[in-house]
Amino acid sequence: MLDRIKVCFTESIQTQIAAAEALPDAISRAAMTLVHSLLNGNKILCCGNGTSAANAQHFAASMNQPVLKQNVPVYPLLHLIPIMWS
Numbered sequence: 001m002l003d004r005i006k007v008c009f010t011e012s013i014q015t016q017i018a019a020a021e022a023l024p025d026a027i028s029r030a031a032m033t034l035v036h037s038l039l040n041g042n043k044i045l046c047c048g049n050g051t052s053a054a055n056a057q058h059f060a061a062s063m064n065q066p067v068l069k070q071n072v073p074v075y076p077l078l079h080l081i082p083i084m085w086s
Contacts, residue, residue, distance in 0.1 A: 057079045
């Protein structure tokens with residue numbers, strides 16, 4: 001059991017190292033796209049299904065949380081969540 005736990009930690013660390021090497025440029029470009037969009041008066045739409053919908057909602061709320069504390073206008077972000085019942 002302890003060996004399996006150590007393997008899980010090691011794999012997680014290796015994945016994070018690989019992400020740190022591969023993703024910074026893409027994350028920077030994505031952030032600049034969001035900033036450019038907001039500065040030009042556009043909205044950011046966040047959507048997902050299932051867990052991704054929760055991530056979209058969390059992102060939209062997190063983007064506006066510091067703004068709400070300062071009593072300034074909120075960023076125009078919308079989260080779109082599909083609600084389906086069968």
